[in-house]
Amino acid sequence: MRYLLNVLFFLTLLSCETIIEIAPPDYEPKVVVTSHFNPDSIWSVALHQSSSIGIKQDVSKQYALGASMVIMSGSNLVDSLNYVGNGLYKSATFKYPLPKTLYTLTVDIPGQPRLQASSSAPPRTSITDYRIELQGSVVETPIDRVGLYNIWIEFEDVPGTNMYEIGIYRYTAKQVLGGLSVDSVYQRQDSFESLGLGWYCGFQSALEVDVEFRGGPGVSCTRLVVTDRTFSGQKYEWSGTLQLSFSADERQADNEVLLLLTSYSNDYVEYARTLTENQDSGSFFEPISVYSNIDGGLGIFAGYTNTSLILSLSE
Incomplete structure (x- = not known):
């Protein structure tokens, strides 16, 4: 009889279980820039918006559209990049980066702060x-x-x-x-x-x-x-x-x-190193911040x- 009462008490506890749904905190998406450039490929930059962990979103709607994008070397305009779809911007003039040259990427999106980053491709070994x-x-x-x-x-x-x-x-x-x-x-x-x-x-x-x-x-x-x-x-x-x-x-x-x-480049190494550490940290550890050299946003522009x-x- 005592055993039966214990079982009934345990089942009662199970039936009283309450599921509490916790809404994720408000999150303001940021523009993410991704460009790994080298002298063997034409200029190419990907733009998308960051998203909050745990929120299911349509990836096709996370692209940062309507951007004006230029590559500068000092005060000289090197190239303007055009949108080709899927969040990707490419050189319409088929221009290639040069090694040992410091380039600055400038991205202007309506309603967003200006994005800028500078880097160079190392000399050829x-x-x-x-x-x-x-x-x-x-x-x-x-x-x-x-x-x-x-x-x-x-x-x-x-x-x-x-x-x-x-x-x-x-x-x-x-x-x-x-x-x-x-x-x-x-x-x-x-x-x-x-x-x-x-x-x-x-x-x-x-x-x-x-x-x-x-x-x-x-x-x-x-x-x-x-x-x-x-x-x-x-x-x-x-x-x-x-x-x-x-x-x-x-x-x-x-x-x-x-x-x-x-x-x-040093920018590339630091980005790749921290990205790997973040991926290897696992879901039970505090995420490691991934290196970014984008002023006004997130991401990487590195040669x-x-x-x-x-x-x-x-x-």
Whole structure:
């Protein structure tokens, strides 16, 4: 009997549960600017409005429309950007940014404060020497071929404080992306059999002085970066060994890799670092503020510069 009374009391408590809905605080949207510019692409800027967490909104209505947008270099007009849809503004004259040039973006939207930001793309880095070597020979299997390749480059540090990233992209053919067949595509290689010492996985680790250099066997890293604090103004070497496999129907199309050596502006590094920290903080921790250099709004206007190298895969 006592047990039955306890059960009835517990069920009574459950039936008295009250759900209280808490309305989110009032939120005033801000204009967000996004522009990662480089000398290999025409001027392009995306505009949208920020939204409050937990509020479902139609993304198509969050674009900041009706903006007048210009790029200046000092007192000289460089370009005016036109709206092309989906919140994107592009150069109508197909002008490209130049490295080592300070640019100022000015955005005027009716009823909104003026938005401004300044940044530059770093000078292009010179790759002074390189080689790619097949270790041993390509191994034939019933379904593909497998080869172990060592890549080595030497590049010259440019003046100033710099952050570099190495990206290795394998050229493949007959890919299906999102249900669409394409002739060719470059796929980033993130896993290395071994990696030369001196590189870090991500901007945050590279900026922490006490963190040991990454490298060694079996490295998987989405962003291989290094600062020039240990080799400022000098030449620097990088090496990595990766295993590549090729299917039988790709024999004529997969014989090269693309190497990208990217140098970033300080604005870009700080934005990418804090954005990654924010994404990694999780839902149970206080969000980390993402870096912004937009005066009057949110977002980023920052430059970077690529130096590319096509490496042929020998057999």
